[in-house]
Amino acid sequence: MKHDELYDVTIIGGGPAGLYAAFYSGLREMKTKLIEYQPQLGGKLHVYPEKMIWDVGGHAPITGEQLIKQLVKQGLTFNPTVVLNEKIESMKRKEDGTFILQAASGRQHFSKTVIVAVGSGILKPQKLEIEGAEKFEVANLHYTVKSLKLFKNKTVIISGGGNAAIDWANELVPIAKKVYLTYRGEMLKGLESQVTQLLNSSATCYFHTSITKLIASEDHERIERVELTNRETGEITYLPIDEVIVNHGYERDSSLLKKSELNIQMIDNHYIAGNAHSESSVPGLYAAGDILKYDGKLHLIAGAFQDAANAVNSAKQFIEPKADKFGMVSSHNEIFKELNRELIKQMMK
Numbered sequence: 001m002k003h004d005e006l007y008d009v010t011i012i013g014g015g016p017a018g019l020y021a022a023f024y025s026g027l028r029e030m031k032t033k034l035i036e037y038q039p040q041l042g043g044k045l046h047v048y049p050e051k052m053i054w055d056v057g058g059h060a061p062i063t064g065e066q067l068i069k070q071l072v073k074q075g076l077t078f079n080p081t082v083v084l085n086e087k088i089e090s091m092k093r094k095e096d097g098t099f100i101l102q103a104a105s106g107r108q109h110f111s112k113t114v115i116v117a118v119g120s121g122i123l124k125p126q127k128l129e130i131e132g133a134e135k136f137e138v139a140n141l142h143y144t145v146k147s148l149k150l151f152k153n154k155t156v157i158i159s160g161g162g163n164a165a166i167d168w169a170n171e172l173v174p175i176a177k178k179v180y181l182t183y184r185g186e187m188l189k190g191l192e193s194q195v196t197q198l199l200n201s202s203a204t205c206y207f208h209t210s211i212t213k214l215i216a217s218e219d220h221e222r223i224e225r226v227e228l229t230n231r232e233t234g235e236i237t238y239l240p241i242d243e244v245i246v247n248h249g250y251e252r253d254s255s256l257l258k259k260s261e262l263n264i265q266m267i268d269n270h271y272i273a274g275n276a277h278s279e280s281s282v283p284g285l286y287a288a289g290d291i292l293k294y295d296g297k298l299h300l301i302a303g304a305f306q307d308a309a310n311a312v313n314s315a316k317q318f319i320e321p322k323a324d325k326f327g328m329v330s331s332h333n334e335i336f337k338e339l340n341r342e343l344i345k346q347m348m349k
């Protein structure tokens with residue numbers, strides 16, 4: 001791949017929004033490049049590969065890992081150019097309107113249009129604010145649950161009170177020996193049904209309470225006990241544990257938008273202010289998924305798909321004002337003729 005080649009559309013971010021945009025821009029016969037900072041595609045779904053996702057249309061349910069596989073397969077249908085391990089640091093425009101995307105590697109990428117699908121930016125979990133905590137990250141301090149098996153028959157404490165912490169607690173209750181959840185707030189902040197399930201389960205929940213100390217095993221390699229402090233009463237509790245899971249949310253990273261020499265209008269100093277056509281304040285620059293905000297925006301994977309298709313349709317019209325506003329439905333689309341022939345052949349075997 002030549003990095004200075006000009007693309008019709010360059011998508012920054014290989015999560016659900018970026019992958020669906022890559023599929024859809026192929027369907028609209030656009031020369032497409034997909035750039036992702038991580039070594040793999042899939043975006044935030046890698047945070048919860050074993051979690052059941054129930055609210056993606058047509059999949060009831062599907063695990064994060066299965067959805068990644070399906071999205072990647074679909075995203076690569078039309079063979080877009082994919083660049084992994086590439087962080088785009090800023091965007092600017094040449095006089096002729098071509099976008100120049102500056103990567104941390106020093107490379108530049110050139111495109112007629114851009115779709116920003118960066119989610120919340122480069123994903124960084126909020127870390128436990130306890131000195132020396134990081135040394136346990138190789139042993140039993142976790143910021144995500146990659147595999148539920150690891151927690152089988154273990155005593156686990158989860159710190160956090162949002163959806164992810166509550167979901168993990170509920171999923172671990174039938175697997176772990178004992179689940180504790182500690183939250184600094186008064187009431188859990190998750191979906192009502194999930195909160196009720198947890199409060200009625202065998203898990204023990206502490207409120208107004210934070211982890212204040214990690215007490216190491218004799219060889220200093222693992223956390224053996226945690227100290228919990230109730231911030232209202234000052235009461236201190238020590239719990240022997242096998243595994244500690246922390247979910248205090250993620251840091252939001254807006255550096256790409258802030259460093260760019262484009263006049264991108266933002267909301268809350270983080271989101272791209274857009275509209276239902278996925279347009280930003282910059283002609284030729286579109287957004288999709290978690291990074292985009294507009295009246296009526298659906299902050300779900302399902303909403304990311306709609307944003308992505310709208311962003312591609314807008315980009316197509318920006319390049320070719322006479323092009324159709326929307327892509328033809330896939331079931332009648334000539335572009336799938338060959339692929340359908342192959343699939344039918346396989347079905348007949």
Ligand SMILES: Cc1cc2nc3c(=O)[nH]c(=O)nc-3n(C[C@H](O)[C@H](O)[C@H](O)COP(=O)(O)OP(=O)(O)OC[C@H]3O[C@@H](n4cnc5c(N)ncnc54)[C@H](O)[C@@H]3O)c2cc1C
Pocket residue numbers: 012013014015016017018035036037038042043044045047048051052053054055056086087088089117118119120121122123164256288289290291299300301302304
């Ligand atoms: C624990 C958890 C559970 C969830 N459960 C559900 C659920 O059940 N149903 C649901 O609909 N949603 C759920 N969500 C939300 C869902 O995951 C997001 O809405 C979705 O992933 C958004 O997709 P996206 O493509 O916009 O962003 P992301 O998935 O965040 O992908 C963005 C990608 O852009 C890359 N990137 C960022 N900045 C740059 C850069 N500068 N250069 C290059 N690449 C960059 C990132 O590395 C990332 O891969 C959940 C989220 C979490 C955290």
